[in-house]
Amino acid sequence: MKDGPDIARIAALIGDPARANMLTALMSGKALTATELSQEAGITLQTASSHLAKLGAGGLLMPRKQGRHKYFSLANDEVAHVLEALMGLAAGSGHLRTRTGPRDEELRKARVCYNHLAGHMGIQMYDSFLRQGFLDIGTEGLTLTKTGASFVRDFGIDLDGLTAKKSPLCRECLDWSERRSHLAGSLGRALLAQMENLSWAKRIPESRIVRFTKAGQTEFDATFQR
Template sequence: MKEGPQISIIASLIGDPARANMLTALMDGRALTASELAAVAGITKQTASTHLAKLSTGNLLVREVQGRHHYFRLKDEKIAHVLETLMSFAEHNTQGRVRVGPKDPALRKARICYDHLAGEQGVFLYDALLKNQWLYNDKDTINLTSKGQGIFEIFGIDIETLNKNRRPICRTCLDWSMRRHHLAGGFGAILSGLFDKKWIYRDKTTRIIHFNPRGETQFKKWLT
């Protein structure tokens, strides 16, 4: 009776097509300017401005002002998780044939999800890290092993960032396309490492992550 309206406020914020387009565009964790968001939503800047104000006061987005540019970003990974859940549901709920995942095979293979790797490769990464006992799964939080600590250091990933705020951050979330867990939270730092090593690169317009041929073999090699 009282939590109904609670969720309806959030849902109605996502329920507008223009706002939904903006939010999905921000799903990759990047910050976009108001004009860019207006473009992806197909509306004028004035309209976009009011939408962005609503999303900000609704605590779905945060605004960061740099000079005359206003950058907007998803507030945290919690809202990203909500959006992924909705996407997953919408995907399976479409009338007609049922699909088990995103249409685009590339999206299913590897994509960015807020700040971490998702898709088949994300699940592979998660499994491999556990298998090699670099991480261990205590109940439902994930922690570094001493063995893993050494490996990550060699790999050039800052252990500090992994450990910094590892409390709410060592969370696993269900993968959209594979219905399996992949690595979320602070361990997204691994993603930066992959970029730095140029094993992967981002698609400019979508959430797809491409592996360089050499990068992929080295990625597999690293994890076996």
């Protein structure tokens, strides 16, 4: 009776309407909180919590704790592939709905997150690092590549000083507004500090907004938009 891979187990996980709704909501690629997902599915938070625990245990979801929020995203591409295949079979075209965070335009664009750069520009920088091969996504956590190290040094950062400390150099941080990962860790903090040093930007007091100068914006784009 036992047919090797237990397709019934995961199909049953997807087979509950509430869970299916959560999973399809996550197909956008963005991470959502438990509360948002509960609304997405039309169920209470308690019920959602139980569902999310099951999906996590089943290997379909990747939960990440961020402060007092818990963000969920699809565990990997294969999960998305299965969902897409199911959508195809279920005929009709796939809908996606999402509903994301901060209202303030400036906050969305660039803000401080534990002293590193977050928001659209944070994502922009992170993507640029990945594109240029400055960062390597290993089994557990990010590492700075050789080319990445030399770039960072050229940018004016005391890399040796950072690595001397015990706090992690590179970490992924889930962006609030963009709902994607960006660069955190001591390197992330140092990069933002250096941008402030170079007078590219400054923090607006009494808020988390990071406001770039016109020149600073140009420099940033030239440096990180390739």
